[in-house]
Amino acid sequence: MAENRLARELESRDPTKRPAAWAPPNLLPDPAPKEGWAFRWVRVSTMGQSDPTNVSSKFREGWEPCKAEDHPELKLQSDPNSRFKDNIEIGGLLLCRMPSERVKARREYYAKMANDQLSAVDGSYLRQSDPRMPMDKLGPAIDRKTRVTFGRGNQS
Numbered sequence: 001m002a003e004n005r006l007a008r009e010l011e012s013r014d015p016t017k018r019p020a021a022w023a024p025p026n027l028l029p030d031p032a033p034k035e036g037w038a039f040r041w042v043r044v045s046t047m048g049q050s051d052p053t054n055v056s057s058k059f060r061e062g063w064e065p066c067k068a069e070d071h072p073e074l075k076l077q078s079d080p081n082s083r084f085k086d087n088i089e090i091g092g093l094l095l096c097r098m099p100s101e102r103v104k105a106r107r108e109y110y111a112k113m114a115n116d117q118l119s120a121v122d123g124s125y126l127r128q129s130d131p132r133m134p135m136d137k138l139g140p141a142i143d144r145k146t147r148v149t150f151g152r153g154n155q156s
Contacts, residue, residue: 031071031088031095038103039066044084045092055094061106063096071095 031039042058043051065087068075074088074095082089089095098106 028090028093029074029077031066032073034097036100037097038100039095039097041090041093042096043092044089044094050083058096062098062102064098066095066097 028041033039040058040063042063043054045051065084068086068088071088074090077088077090079089079091082094084094087094
């Protein structure tokens with residue numbers, strides 16, 4: 001008895017495939033990832049006015065403009081009237097890159113700065129000793145939760 005079945009390789013699941021969901025396009029295209037490099041769009045102008053202070057600051061941090069020839073997929077979208085002729089500028093933003101290790105060191109620097117500031121605030125907070133504002137001291141970290149009680153006060 002011969003069965004009337006298709007081979008598994010010939011079966012198609014197209015009728016059961018879900019339609020692709022639409023999403024709005026990104027305002028800025030993503031460059032093709034390159035090993036060892038991080039990318040960022042740097043503001044070079046706002047509302048037609050150049051922003052040399054911001055550009056200079058980012059260049060001193062270590063960001064360098066990407067060459068248009070290195071990213072041919074973005075070359076057509078670049079602004080033809082850009083001050084940065086051989087680079088990729090879209091809507092007042094310039095595509096820049098920095099070595100990944102330097103980006104990681106930059107992140108760690110700013111994370112340490114934020115933690116130091118938080119520690120200074122905690123130290124200042126712990127110096128106060130008002131009995132109406134009890135503090136929970138949990139070793140090196142402070143419980144940053146507050147409690148509001150009504151009636152007879154704190155009964156924990």
